[in-house]
Amino acid sequence: MFNSIFTVRNLIYSIVAFLIILVIATISIFIFIFNDVQGEAQTQGDEAIEVALKETPLTEASDTRTFNAEHSYVTVFGEDESDNGLIVFVPIEEEADSTIDWVEQSNGLTEKEMLDEWRESCSDCDLKQIVxxxxxxQFVWEIIYTNQSRYYFQTFKFETGELYDSISFSKN
Incomplete structure (x- = not known):
């Protein structure tokens, strides 16, 4: 009887130890994958800044974001030598019809102006991203948000803030 209790206790300890090791391994794998993805995004942003500084009037970069549509771009924010705000669009994948392009911020709505216009028409919405x-x-502002039970992906004309395109999906 003593041997069977000792064996059951060892089995329980072994199972608990295995589960603890499994949880630690799973957490370690998730951390590794997360850091790898974040590092790749940072590298992509750094490379886009380097390209933008070489191939456009941009002289100083302040921020990067990613825009995904038919073509994907790293969007680089910064200034030219006259301190004019510029937004540069660096294609993520080199394709025949994707080129590096830029627009002066003064040619359109600022991010704050676009958000103010959007909030006037969507007061109960939860903003997820603007880029x-x-x-x-066509230069656009993309606003991703949720409202009630739907996700919305809306693009607005950069120059005027007028709705350009809209797609929504059910959260469920």
């Missing part, structure tokens, strides 16, 4: 982009050779 400038380029669709069909």
């Amino acid at each position: 400038p982009g380029k669709m069909n050779e």
Whole structure:
């Protein structure tokens, strides 16, 4: 009887030890994958800044974001030598019809102006992301948000804030 209790206790200890090791390994794998993805995004942003500084009037970069549509871009914010705000669109994948392009911030709405206009028409919405982009050779602001039970992906014309395109999906 003593041997069977000792064996059951050892089995329980072994199972608990295995589960603890499994949880630690799973957490370690998730941390590794997360850091790898974050590092890749940082590298992509750094490379886009380097390209933007070489191939556009941009002289100082302050921020990067990613815009995904038909073509994906790293959007680089910064200034030219005259301190004019510029937004540069560096294609993520080199494709025949994707080129590096830029627009002066003064040619359109600022991020704050676009958000103010959007909030006037969508007061109960939960903003997830805003990023400038380029669709069909048109500069746009993309706003991603939730409202009630739907996710919305809306693009607005950069120059005027007028709705350009809208897609929504059910959260469920």
